[in-house]
Amino acid sequence: MTESPSQRRPTILDVARAAGVSRAAVSKVIRDAYGVSPAMRERVLAAIEELDYRPSAAARGLRGSSYTIGMELPHLTNPFLTEIADGARQALLGTPYHLVVAPAAGPERGAIEALVDHRVDGIIAISPLVQPDWLEELALRVPLVMVGIHDDAASYDTVVGDDVEGARQVMGHLLGLGHRRIAHLTEGEEVTAARSTPHALRLQSYLECMREAGLERHVRVVHVKNEQDEARDATLALLREPxxxxxxxxAHDSLAIGALAAISESGLTASDVAVVGYDNIALAGHPLISLTSVDQSGRSLGQQAVAMIRERLEGRADARRFMAQPRLVVRSSSAAAAASVEESSGRARRRTPHRADASTGVSPTR
Structure with missing residues (x-):
């Protein structure tokens, strides 16, 4: 007894019959190849959806493509990274490609190698500690886009935010509110001392802004692990200082939320200690959090990374960089300095110079 299409897994031939086209035409649509009219593509995609057709990953790999894009994440605890991943997922909707996420459970290079072993067609990675020479070699074998790394790459693409400008917007905002004793809460020294990572550039900009404002004696850099609890503990220690x-x-919103928790536990408010974060995660806009933060649109970064991977798959060979422009979103977590501090700040409270007009990119919100 022969099974009907409704009783077994549909095949490419079933799709071709339902769409009234050849198997070759269905294959072209699946591969997103040239030479397919919009009308034919629409019929084939409709048949694929109706039949719930899913090509075998093994078969696709044998034909030279797995139709999967791999994404390495250093950890899953930072909501900004999941926003980037969600942007990548959204960018692949309606395409033959699927996103495979590999969290790094140890050295970030191991997760990337696992994606290569699974024969993904391209890799998007957020790996600040992987050596660029190794990445250059990897990019000769598989299309590669690095997110958040300011490398001058020859073989792979980079998607970054303008971390220097973003940090200067933060410092200009705080100095303009009359703050002098501004501490910088950032990740471990292995991250800030690495090559051009976002946190290294944000730290550098903080130090430059403090120096330009004549506030070197008030520089305070605190390194913590990438955890809210450790940020909370470190901030509690800062608040106990005379x-x-x-x-x-x-340096990012998860650390900022830990700092806000410490300030609240100490019986203080934004009028006592202002807090500004970076990344503008969804939680930052919650009325009970109301965190001032730099928005660099994580979902847009993920979408851009997918666009660049697909360009590579279509034959582009030259390395390119995309830089997102940051925008400071001002909320209630950053209040003006207390009057006594403001009066004593004198000449040092002048606004830090920006590479653009100070009003550019700063927007108040509810």
Whole structure:
């Protein structure tokens, strides 16, 4: 007894019959190849959806493509990274490609190698500690886009935010509010001391802005692991110091939320200690959090990374860089410095110079 299409897994031939086209035409649509009219593509995609057709990954691999894009994430605890992954997922909707996420459970290079072993067609990675020479060699074998790494790459693409400008927007905002004792809460020294990582550039900009404002004696850099609890503990220690900071610039929002928890537990408010984060994750806009933060649109970064991978798959060979422009979103976590501090700040409270007009990219929100 022969099974009907509804009783077994549909095949490419079933799709071709339902769409009224040849198997070759269905294959072209699946591969997103040239030479397919919009009308034919629409019929084939409709038949694929109706039949719930899913090509075998093994068969696709044997034909030279797995139709999967691999994405390596250093960890899953930072909501900004999941926003980037979600942007990549959204960009692949309606295409024959699927996203495979590999969290790094140890050295980031291991997760990338696992994706290569699974024969993905391209890799998007967020690996600040992987050596560029190794990445250059890898990019000769598989299309590669690095997110958040300011490398001058020859063989792979990079998608970054303008971390220097973003950090200067933060510092200009805090200095303009009269703050002098501004602490910088950032990740471990292995990250900030690495090559051009976002956190290295944000730290560099913080130090430059403090120096330009004549506030070198108030520089305070605190390194923590990438965890809210450790950021909370570090901030509690800062608040116990006799000359506690009046503001905290956190290198990303998860650290900023840990700092806000410490300030609340200490019975203080934004009027006592201002906090500014970076990444503008969804939680930052919650009315009970209301965190001032730099928005660099994580989902847009993920979408851009997918676009560049697909360009590579279509034959582009030259290395390219995409840089997103940051925008400071001002909320209630960053209040003006107390009057006593503001009065004593004198000449040092002048606004830090920006590479663009100070009003550019700063927008108040509810």
């Amino acid at each position: 000359d506690r900071p009046s503001a905290v610039f956190a």
